[in-house]
Amino acid sequence: MTVVNPWSLVLPISRAEQIVETLVNAFREIADAPAPDVSFDDGETAISKRLTRHLQTLLPDTLVSGFWDFEVSTVKSDMSDSRRLDITYGTVVQDTHNVRFIFECKKLYGVTDTRAKQYRRRYLEEGVRRFVIGSYAPDQPVAFMIGYVDPKGVGAVKATTASMAQGNAVIELGLRAYDKGRYHEAPPRQFAKHAVMETHHLRSLPLRDITLYHLELRFPTEGKAKARKR
Template sequence: MLAGNLDEWLPHFRGLEERMADAVEAAWPICIKPLQSKKNAMTHEDHITEHLVQALIRTKRVPGRIIYQYTLLAEDAGGNVSAPSNIDFVLTVGDDEDVYLACECKRLNVPYKTGVRGLVSEYVDEGLMRFVTGQYSSGLPLAMMLGYVMNAKTDIARRGVGRIMALRSTAIGLQSERDAAVVSGRPLRFHTTHACMSGHVIEVAHTLLAWR
């Protein structure tokens, strides 16, 4: 666990996240290149994330050690230990297994034969919500989410996520929402803060990656 006030750690985590976001942007074209020939509705986020993590490692731009499918252990009142969930990948911070920069990944705007499915509810309910409940990043000040925008329309994906977050604002403890400046050709970025069920506040940095 982090020692001291979370607010004192927040600038450090923000710095790590910004470097990770830059690394993700550099790795993204490398990630999707071998997947282009089989890109379709069945190209799921786990497979994309496997390629992304490998590309991140190869760029040598990751500010630390990256671990794919980071296992979280849980112990019940009787002392029984289980592994109920895995984070898509984390950047380790120091030697404490409970201190890391988590990254959860979800697909958005997936084209099917019957039309495009936004999957924005899944992004919020099955991704973002895991930070709010404390399932991921418990007691930590900041986390990351990546949205793989399968039809490249990041602006539409952003509006869809924003709409669902507004509808779920109480459930996700939404306190603030801030969009970064839009730069043509670069990933779309925004930040949200949430009151977690444990009582502390977590900041989540979102990056939407266009698959062209």
């Protein structure tokens, strides 16, 4: 069996969009449940783990065939930089091609929250940048960032674009400009039903450049406010 990266060479965009929609719908089911067993107050690892488990349970009842996994280990080609991928989806196409989708997940807070800046930095440095340097998806031209938010955090994913354009971030994140000097495209050219925006990142050879599609998944209930220090 041949491992194909990029999957876009063998997988129709309609099916790719169906995979993303399956993830989004699964999140809504666990977040909007009458007695949810996961909330915005949980850590992003716990949220992603619960989401993956629900996706695995749902799989037989969806039109999407394949395998959902949580925290799959990955290393660079030289066996360095060991990392764990938050959520991955793999499937076999045409009985010969094994393809994989990668979703990196981070929590984000609204701009009025004291944690907003810290978590926005983590979204960029521990999420986006790891795609840029090849820690994640070194062979793929497309991957996904997920921002978990509560009602106060709606818009937090798109708000990360301001930080992307500051200081050395443009260079460090390898950002390619779109029209009018913007470093993001909103709505995105693909996955527009669920993605807030796309960003395109230049990567050093032999890596392929990569386009990231950014999703914002909202919990219906606000998280607890951070306790004030006495």
